[in-house]
Amino acid sequence: MPRPRRDSEILPAKERLENAFWTLLADRPFKKITVTDVVHEARVNRNSFYYHFSGLPELADSAIMYELDRLPVPPVPDSHDDPLMIWHTFCSSMVSTPENIRHIDHLALLTSEHSTRELVDSLRDFLRLTLLSLLDETPNSITNTKRVLLDFAVGGILSLLAHWPETRHTVTLREVQNRDVAVLAMGLYVSMSRQDTNGFWERLYLDSTRYGGKESTTAGLEAYRI
Template sequence: MARPKAVEQPATVKMQNAFWKLLEEKPYDRITVSDVTRTSGLNRTAFYYHYTNIVELADDAIASIYQDEGLIAFITRLIRKPDDIDLHHEYSHFINVPQYQHSVHKISLITGSHGSTGLTKQLQNFIVDIWMDLIGLDSQRLNPGQQLIVDFASNGILGVLANANALFNAEGAQWIARTHLPETVSHLINSLPGITDAQSESNAGRTEAPNQPNHLEESDPAE
C-alpha cells in the first residue's frame, strides 16, 4: 500500500515564512520577489498569482500576527489592572510559551533595524486600536492631549517589543517589573477618557492672565 503523502503547506504560507526569514537577513526595502521565490522554492508565477508586490505579501504575513489571541490578550492585559502586582508573573508565563515567542520575534523584526516606518506604524495602530476599544474611545477622534498620551504610551510599548530578544526572558521580565512600565502605561491609557476638550479649555481659562489697562497710553501726553 502506498504511503500517504505529507500535507504540503499552501503557497501563501511558504511565501510568508520566506518573508520572515528574509527580514531576519536584510532590510525590508531590499527584499525582492526573486528573494521570496528563491527562499520559498516557488516560481514567480506562483507569487504573482497571490500577490501584486512585496507590500501585499508583507501585509498578509503581518496579519497573521494580529490573529494571535495570546498576543492580543497580552496587549490588552497591559492596561486592564494598573495596580495588579501579579502582572510581571503573567508576563513571565507569556514569554515562556513558544507560540507567543514566535509572534514576539516577528514583531521585533518589524520594529527592529530591518523593519520600516510604515510597518512599525501599522503595528502601532494595531496596539492603539485594541486599547481604544477597551476604554470606549475612537482613535480617529482623539483631542491633542489624548493623542499625545497615546503616542507616548504606544511608542514605549513598541520600544519594549523592538528589544524583545533581550527582554523577553526571565531576567528581562524582572527588569520590566522593576521599571513599573506596565503600570505606567496602564495609568496613562486609563486616564484618556478624563482628558476632555472642556477640561482643556477650563485649564486654559484659569491660566490666562487678565488684560491690564495700559496706563501709559491713557495718560496725558507730556508737554
C-alpha cells in the same frame, strides 16, 4: 475520483509566504528582498504570490497583522478587577510559549537595521489600530487627551521592540512584573480606556498604605505574584 491529499504538515501558501518574509528580513535589508527571493524561500510559484498579494508592501502588512493578532492582550480592567494582577498575568502569558516569543522576535525585526521607515510606519499604524480596538475606540471617537496617551503607548512599545534582541536573554519576568512598571503600564492603559480611573488609583493608594509606601515595592510584588 479521489480527493486531493491534504497534509497537515504543509502550511497554506499564504502562511508560507509570510514566514518567508520574516526569514528573509532577518537575513537582509528589506530593500534588497525581491518577490523572487520570497517565492523561492516559500517554495511557491509567482502566480501564488500575486494571488495573495499585490506586492511586497502588502505581504509585509499581512505578516505584521498576523503576528499582532496572535499575541495575548490584556483586558481592560473594570471596577472589579485588579489592574496589577492583570499586568502580571499578561506578562506571564507573553513569554509562556515559544510561539509568543517567536511573534515578538518577528515584530522586533521591524525596528532593526534591516527595516525601513515604511515598515516602521506600518507597525506603528497597526499597533494604534489594535489598541483602539481593545479600548473600543475609533480614530474619530478618541479624545485629544487619549490620542496623546495612545501615541505615548505606541512609542513605548516600539522602543521595547527595538531593545528586545539585547534584553530578551537578560531581563527577567520578575523585573517586568515590578510593581513600578505595572503601575506605569496599567495606569496608562486604564487612562486610555473608558473606565473610571478613580478606582485604580484608590486601590493603588490603599495598597501603598498597606505596605508602607515606596518601600513596599518588594512586598507589593509578593502580594501580586502569579
